[in-house]
Amino acid sequence: MSDAAILSAPARRRGASGEAITAWALGLPAVLAYLVLLLLPTLAAILLAFTDYELGAPAFAWIGLGNFTELLGDRGFAQALRNTIFYVAVVTPGSILGALAIALLIEAGTRGRTLFRAVFFLPVVSLTVAMASAWQYLLHPSIGPLNAVLRQVGIAGPAWLSSSDTVMWSLAAIGIWENLGFNLVLFLAGLTAIPRELYAAAEVDGAPSAWERFRLVTWPMLGPTTLFVLTITMIRSVRVFDTVKVLTQGGPNKASEVLLHAMYLEGFTYFRLGYSAAITLVFLAIVLALMWLQTRVLDKRVHYG
Amino acid sequence: MTESVTGIVVENATRNFAGQQVLKGVSLAVAAGEFVALVGPSGCGKSTLMRLIAGIDRPDSGRILINGRDVTTLRPAARDVAMVFQSYALYPHLTVAENIAVPLAMRRMSAAQRLPLLGRFWPGSQARRRGIREEVGSAALALGLGSLLDRRPAQLSGGQRQRVALARAIVRHPAAFLMDEPLSNLDAALRVHTRREIVEIHRRAGAATLYVTHDQAEALTMADRVAVMQAGQILQVASPRAIYADPDDLRVATFIGSPRINTLPAEIDGHGLARVAGFPTGVRLCGAERVTGAATLALRPEDLFLADGGIPATAEGLEFLGESLLLHARHVGTGTALVLRLPPELVPDLPPGSRVTLGFDPGRALLFDAQGRRLRDTAVVPEPSLV
Amino acid sequence: MVERENSLLRDMPRLLVLSLLGLLLLMPYIWMVAASLKPADEIFRASLSLIPERLAIAENYGRVFELVPVGRYLLNGVIVCGGILAFQLIFAIPAGYALAKLNFRGRELAFGAVMLGLLVPPHVPALPLYAGFSQLGLLDTYTALIAPSTISVFAIFLFRQFFKSLPDDLIHAARLDGMSEMAIVWRVVLPNAWPAATAFAIFSVVAHWNDLFWPLIVVNTPEHATPALGVLFFRTTEGDDDFGALMAAAVVMTAPLVIAFLLAQRRFVEGIATTGLKG
Known part of the structure; x- marks a missing residue:
């Protein structure tokens, strides 16, 4: 040798x-x-954020933090940021808890596993734009089936997507619907990876109820999966764009404006590329912060090494 | 039927999985303070039997008693059994101390007292926690885990994890210990060392211990009695010596012992004489067991030797093992492969193909009928007229 | 956790709850299909009957095919997704192999660049890319649709992880057998990349078939519109009122991927679950 x-x-x-x-x-x-x-476009986007570049303009100037100070005073942007945070704050727990509950239900027996998994996964592979249209019909104030049902029980349903009181809730509900199946599949994979012997040990050790076994085995063992699902759902929902573009265009009166849609409007409708790039950087900063949170802070608490 | 009221008693347990009968009416008793090893090839149903006793699974029919109490339908927690799993099944998110404490905490503290943070403020919680901590400490000490209490399972070696699993089992002094191949994930040297420790722990705890293994060396070295299981049935339960030297069944004889026992197809004639390939063997069947026809003559490798004028065979190869030497040969009459365990110094150079003649003491030969049942009532024909 | 088949009766509550939840989740599909079969007046009556009194398949679906070039959109979807996937694999498989199995100066740096790339959502480089394509006069072309997605750092990462799990001895044995490095990639590594490649392909096609953001930015004529954009175009030409036809359009554009999913359900779920890092 x-x-x-x-x-x-x-x-x-x-x-x-x-x-x-x-x-x-x-x-x-x-x-x-x-x-x-x-790499170059990303660096260019970062540089762009410090210019007043507009598409078609003959020249541009470096304006330092000018775009960012403008953002601070921009009520539309503030609204977009608030709405995005609201959307993330509703969709994340909603789609995670829902997916976890359904995953536990599916895993609790042997019948119908494949069927139910397929059903709940369907929205993931469906064309978002098309499904948004289906939601628009479902939620239509006068001809939509949802309000028709509400009328049957004597409630006058709101204009879900065109009233500023309900529009973000409606978008978030659609967001939960979209993300549920994806999270469900990840949870199912996490559940099957838990060694059966741990449940047997918990029983012999005297864990008296299904809830105790969940607390002693399932929840801690799902820790890494849950963390992953948490981060990925937050990042996916920060990116909300399709449903907003199709259903509300940010309206009514910016009541459903979100970060990426604001960035899209500024950049590709008004062609204020510099200003749009500044919004992009805010978006990037949020995504990076979420990833940092995952690797630095939470990861240590769920990997038992 | 239960004369041993204490310990584990299994009566006629059956279990089917998807139409397949995995346990075909198994009965077994382990007295308090006794160490019984359940040994058999993988898939024979030994783990299923253990899971029935633990309560992780329920029998389709039959009863299970622990210390005289019928526990057949009870939850595992209510049975007063502890189990050591093959994979140890330690909770990876809990420290060593917390792992060992789980069985005590689950039994002695209410759900409210066990709450992560608030629980410690619940009335009575502090005193119970202190009691548990002391018992965990002494269990850990007994297994040499004193310095590892704050580690997580992932930070431990295989042997240390195994000890934590043992500590978690002994900490609450159960009526019965169940061990499911606890040594199979350890390396060879550690395995031999840990055998002694487990027997020692068993002696101190004094509970009925059922130890499942597929390793016959473990079963023979550790157990008071060995139960040999095959295809969902227990074939024989006896002391290690009896299992080896006096098996009831050809399957027991061939499963126990390495290298495998030699089996020669034999014929019992009208006089009760056993013949191999037409030649008398010196073994005669007498008494009530008048069987004639096909039979099997079995001989341990150490019971055969080289002898002039014995069974003709062809040498096929030698294996030097240090303290002994294995001679592989083939019986000329029947073509049966034979193995002999011989003292190395007595064996001449035997190139493959050389002719040898083998002898044996008919008193040590085991005779089985065509169904593999042992024919015990044998005698040695006075004049050893070998083949 | 008594591991035995529960009797159907005891399993009933679980099945019932799951079925109800499943039905709730399928509501948009059910109503989408129902509305696509109904004539306009029935839709406007907002009746809760799922079954149309009069089938209006020909009207609704006919309108879709008459008003917008459905075939064109679907074909564009296939061209764009296929083009993107082909380039992604061509770029990522060799790079992933090099990062996993070859020793070279700068490997750490290259891998660092991959990890850095994973942090950047595709929306970030979109502005300069748009400006660039606009400068080159490439807006509203397949090139503009395909090019930005051809480099997938995620694919490189995925293949690197996958190749790392291939035994080194396999590569060594190939070298001892006298294969050149290129032959190793071609004859040993590629045939072994299939499982990862299928998983990634499903992930990539689903992502790009459904993407709206980038096509919306670079395409403004039906000629190069993808299915997602097609639905949007249909809405603007048809207005928001003709729900029957709109739902028909939605059904037509959603169908290909959903049918593919139903046919290869397991592969889809596993493909997306194992590659689910991004999406």
């Missing part, structure tokens, strides 16, 4: 440089695409 190592040492070195050439050759397309399509 050691003889072979000594003999092959020069060969190895030659092999190593050959390996490096191969590696770079294999990686070259990816590296170029990465630079041109991801």
